[in-house]
Amino acid sequence: MYAGKDLSPVTPGESVDIWFDFALDFRPGSIETIASAVFSLSVVATETGATEDTDPSGQLSGSPSIEESDISGRNTVAVQRVDSPVDGNRYLIECLATTDAGQKLALHSRFWCRAAS
Helix, strand or coil: CCCCCCCCCCCCCCCCEEEEEEEHCCCCCCCCCEEEEEEEEEEEECCEEEEEEEEHHHHHEEEEEECCCCCCCCCCEEEEEEEEECCCCEEEEEEEEEEECCCCEEEEEEEEEEECC
């Protein structure tokens, strides 16, 4: 499911933590939490004249972490660090989360990498 908006652009060489909060994907009254998450990163567009990132998954740094949500007060946030995206590329970041009850939830969004003007 689309997270509802594109993420803010990042600059080449920047390290950013990208997070998805699954709190609103649970049934009302649920006490489930996120047990694990897997992120993927792919290139969906490259600006004319830019170098395409041929290894976008290589920009994923370390393992995802699970954190407490400001919305739910439970561990429903999945976080992944992205390091050094390539200028002129538009990325699709996807997260597949598994709850402690075995439910699978997915969110995705997009972001551009652009040099500061």
